[in-house]
Amino acid sequence: MATIELAALEKTYPGGVRAVDGLSLTIGDGEFFALLGPSGCGKTTLLRTIAGLEEATGGSLSIGEREVTRLAPGQRDVAMVFQDYALFPHMTVLDNIAYPLRIKRVARSARHDRARQTGAGLELAELMARRPAELSGGQQQRVALARAVVAHPSAFLFDEPLSNLDARLRLSARSFLKRLQRELGVTTIFVTHDQAEALAMADRIAVMEAGRIRQVGTPREVFGRPANTFVANFIGSTPMNLLPASVTDGRLVLAAGSLPAPAGLGARREVTVGIRPEYLDFSAAAVPDALSGTVSIVEHLGTSSLVTLETEGGPLGVVVPEEAEPAAGSTGWAVPRAGRVLLYNSETGDLIT
Ligand code: ATP
Numbered sequence: 001m002a003t004i005e006l007a008a009l010e011k012t013y014p015g016g017v018r019a020v021d022g023l024s025l026t027i028g029d030g031e032f033f034a035l036l037g038p039s040g041c042g043k044t045t046l047l048r049t050i051a052g053l054e055e056a057t058g059g060s061l062s063i064g065e066r067e068v069t070r071l072a073p074g075q076r077d078v079a080m081v082f083q084d085y086a087l088f089p090h091m092t093v094l095d096n097i098a099y100p101l102r103i104k105r106v107a108r109s110a111r112h113d114r115a116r117q118t119g120a121g122l123e124l125a126e127l128m129a130r131r132p133a134e135l136s137g138g139q140q141q142r143v144a145l146a147r148a149v150v151a152h153p154s155a156f157l158f159d160e161p162l163s164n165l166d167a168r169l170r171l172s173a174r175s176f177l178k179r180l181q182r183e184l185g186v187t188t189i190f191v192t193h194d195q196a197e198a199l200a201m202a203d204r205i206a207v208m209e210a211g212r213i214r215q216v217g218t219p220r221e222v223f224g225r226p227a228n229t230f231v232a233n234f235i236g237s238t239p240m241n242l243l244p245a246s247v248t249d250g251r252l253v254l255a256a257g258s259l260p261a262p263a264g265l266g267a268r269r270e271v272t273v274g275i276r277p278e279y280l281d282f283s284a285a286a287v288p289d290a291l292s293g294t295v296s297i298v299e300h301l302g303t304s305s306l307v308t309l310e311t312e313g314g315p316l317g318v319v320v321p322e323e324a325e326p327a328a329g330s331t332g333w334a335v336p337r338a339g340r341v342l343l344y345n346s347e348t349g350d351l352i353t
Helices: 043-051 093-103 108-121 137-149 167-184 195-201 219-224 229-234
Strands: 004-012 018-027 032-036 058-063 078-081 155-159 187-192 204-209 212-217 241-248 251-254 257-260 270-275 280-283 291-300 304-311 314-321 331-336 342-345
Touching: 004 043, 018 043, 018 058, 018 212, 032 043, 032 195, 043 058, 043 078, 043 155, 043 187, 078 137, 093 108, 093 137, 108 137, 137 167, 167 195, 187 195, 195 219, 204 219, 204 229, 212 219, 212 229, 229 241, 229 270, 229 342, 241 314, 251 270, 257 291, 280 314, 291 314, 304 331, 314 331
Parallel strands: 032 187, 032 204, 078 155, 155 187
Antiparallel strands: 004 018, 004 058, 204 212, 241 251, 241 270, 251 257, 270 342, 280 331, 291 304, 291 331, 304 314
């Protein structure tokens, strides 16, 4: 069992920056867990603190039911893969892969056998005698992964391991990594600022802001029901529409039109309505329970387009299939799909319903 448990974990740098601000979190055995958030939110610091490369300044950390808060990195039984791979330039591919076994004092022939086996699984068999400088970026990345998995650690810690790859290689590396993790069943924490990557790969995602976690959930939960407007803004290839509304006689009244209000709002008067552009249907004719505006921008996304409606209450994004694309300057109506209107507290930004 390699559950990773953080209890009020804190890392304040000597200069006073509190990069990890008292995080409590349990990552399940075998789980693929992504840490996502804007630049500087503390993802790398959290990962390095879990690895033992940074010393926690508060709280505690357990890996596999063993408290490791004060243990050195080598005693934590985790393997870390960094953005820049950090391969040993003077060593061959074989010796790079075998390195963790050397640290564990596995005999030379045994460690070379295991390194060859692991390398072969990653299509590195032909490259064993080369040095890192003689490899492509993708090959270097595979060596770094082989080195991470060779000693069968309890956990993998990945810090943007795919960020140096070009778009196509990145996609194949994504599915490769995901498959490998499934097969090995190793608990994995994956840091990325690329939300598409997190949504595609992770079992669960933590969205961080300024050293804190704003939401933990499955990709579906984080995308479909962001817990607050910060997460709503951060997740999604097109940002969520967030519009002020007032609740009057069972209706949500926006500047661009009115919609039926969900039950159970109580005495609340002012709310922020959140609707993803993907969950709005476009109509070129007037329809009830819709928001209207003038088509100002049409951006091609491939098989669909992002249409911006200029409404009385500000711009409203709607994803429209390519065959239904409207002309700029025309009037359009956007109809939310059933159950897809989210309401946020207009002061705190927290999800109401
Ligand atoms: P990015 O996505 O840009 O890599 P991140 O989410 O990984 O960012 P961190 O690198 O963990 O963020 O940084 C978190 C905060 O801690 C930032 O404010 C950063 O400036 C600060 N920080 C990072 N390393 C140090 C350090 N060695 N000393 C002092 N402050 C640091």
